Amino acid sequence: MSNETEFWKSLKCYRGIDRETFLSEKWQVKNTIKNREDLVFFLRQELPQEVIDDFTLSLSKNPMQIKISPYVLSLINWNKFHDDPIRKQFIPLFSEYKKDHPALRLDSLNECDDSPVQGIIHRYPNKVLFLSNHSCPVYCRFCTRSYMVGESTASITKHRNVAMPKNWHDAIDYIMMNKNIEDVVVSGGDAYTLPAKHLKMLLTELLNIQSIKRLRIATKSLSVLPTKFLADDDWTSAIIDANNLALKKRKQFSIQTHFNHANEITWITKRAADFLFDHGIKIRNQTVLMKDINDSFDKLKNLMDSLVNINIEPYYIYMHDLVPGSEFFRTTLKSALELEELLRGSTSGYNIPNFVVDLPGGGGKRNIWSYRHYDTKSGISIFRSPVIDKNKFYFYFDPIVQNEEKTIDVEAFSQANLDIIVEKIKHKKIEELR
Ligand SMILES: *Cc1c(COP(=O)(O)O)cnc(C)c1O
Numbered sequence: 001m002s003n004e005t006e007f008w009k010s011l012k013c014y015r016g017i018d019r020e021t022f023l024s025e026k027w028q029v030k031n032t033i034k035n036r037e038d039l040v041f042f043l044r045q046e047l048p049q050e051v052i053d054d055f056t057l058s059l060s061k062n063p064m065q066i067k068i069s070p071y072v073l074s075l076i077n078w079n080k081f082h083d084d085p086i087r088k089q090f091i092p093l094f095s096e097y098k099k100d101h102p103a104l105r106l107d108s109l110n111e112c113d114d115s116p117v118q119g120i121i122h123r124y125p126n127k128v129l130f131l132s133n134h135s136c137p138v139y140c141r142f143c144t145r146s147y148m149v150g151e152s153t154a155s156i157t158k159h160r161n162v163a164m165p166k167n168w169h170d171a172i173d174y175i176m177m178n179k180n181i182e183d184v185v186v187s188g189g190d191a192y193t194l195p196a197k198h199l200k201m202l203l204t205e206l207l208n209i210q211s212i213k214r215l216r217i218a219t220k221s222l223s224v225l226p227t228k229f230l231a232d233d234d235w236t237s238a239i240i241d242a243n244n245l246a247l248k249k250r251k252q253f254s255i256q257t258h259f260n261h262a263n264e265i266t267w268i269t270k271r272a273a274d275f276l277f278d279h280g281i282k283i284r285n286q287t288v289l290m291k292d293i294n295d296s297f298d299k300l301k302n303l304m305d306s307l308v309n310i311n312i313e314p315y316y317i318y319m320h321d322l323v324p325g326s327e328f329f330r331t332t333l334k335s336a337l338e339l340e341e342l343l344r345g346s347t348s349g350y351n352i353p354n355f356v357v358d359l360p361g362g363g364g365k366r367n368i369w370s371y372r373h374y375d376t377k378s379g380i381s382i383f384r385s386p387v388i389d390k391n392k393f394y395f396y397f398d399p400i401v402q403n404e405e406k407t408i409d410v411e412a413f414s415q416a417n418l419d420i421i422v423e424k425i426k427h428k429k430i431e432e433l434r
Pocket residue numbers: 121122123124127128129185365
């Protein structure tokens with residue numbers, strides 16, 4: 001969107017909202033919809049009752065609390081509500097659900113087992129995640145960390161694994177004591193919801209640790225509440241100050257964000273990204289590959305180009321994790337391999353993201369094409385991850401095609417069956433496995 005259209009005015013609710021108000025972060029936060037009742041009230045003005053019933057029914061299965069900013073609501077094409085790529089990510093419909101994959105576990109990446117102290121996930125030798133809080137400016141219905149992010153829902157009681165300010169010191173002590181840790185990703189939840197004073201304290205403390213060479217902060221705010229960066233408030237200053245401190249110490253500092261579709265990028269996003277660029281702050285993007293949202297060459301290419309044009313570097317494209325109530329979002333490894341093949345070479349190499357799968361069971365992120373074995377029929381792929389465990393095999397599972405006649409063959413995904421497959425491939429050379 002090059003011209004600065006007042007796109008929110010196509011919604012009945014926001015027709016009377018002027019530009020200054022819509023661009024105010026305070027107004028955005030105050031008018032963020034935070035529960036089912038408020039969303040139903042909002043939907044009533046735009047949609048017929050049967051769609052609203054479809055939404056309310058979905059709440060029994062939705063793993064995430066409802067939370068949507070006016071900005072995100074304004075990006076939805078309400079005339080194509082059902083197929084809209086942004087609606088799909090934030091407003092669940094019961095009619096979309098498919099049965100969860102039998103191999104699904106709530107904490108599918110096994111983060112809790114890699115958590116030596118509250119709020120730290122230490123899976124790789126020299127980098128850690130610092131989970132600073134459990135809330136976000138909006139909630140994505142497919143969140144990988146749905147085991148802990150947001151409030152409990154009808155289907156999930158959340159497990160709290162965060163280093164809130166009151167017990168930060170255990171997490172920071174752990175990082176200080178483990179001198180091999182060089183890279184910290186402050187995540188959550190979303191660092192956006194940390195009070196500015198805490199954010200500033202945390203980033204300064206981390207940058208002052210001598211062994212820390214790289215610091216990243218993960219926030220989705222750029223894609224769901226870019227108005228955050230238009231006002232020069234304390235929170236934004238905390239980020240700018242951290243970047244300046246990092247520069248002074250010759251350390252790397254960056255923001256990691258999360259865009260999944262080109263429609264999420266507006267002239268407001270550009271203003272926010274320009275603001276950060278002007279302050280010399282590097283932004284990288286992570287995208288989740290999602291069926292009918294971005295799983296085509298044109299859509300991905302459009303998203304990547306739109307990001308690059310506002311100086312956001314495409315970093316990763318993830319295979320969708322196994323998340324409760326999200327089976328219909330997942331795509332096969334085969335289709336991702338084809339997309340990677342099409343995308344690579346289509347622009348500057350450093351603007352082509354790596355396609356990765358974060359392996360269930362805690363194998364970490366691996367390039368999708370590094371599988372040792374992939375049976376497209378059963379949809380089972382097998383990877384190794386020597387840096388995590390050189391003796392272990394990790395599995396990823398394509399979504400199962402589901403229709404009324406075909407039920408899920410749970411047997412195929414039992415541990416005993418997977419052990420047999422591993423035995424068969426264990427002694428073969430890589431070439432023979434392909
Ligand atoms: C993703 C992730 C990181 C950071 O990984 P990069 O590949 O360096 O972006 C660190 N720790 C954990 C547990 C992660 O999941």
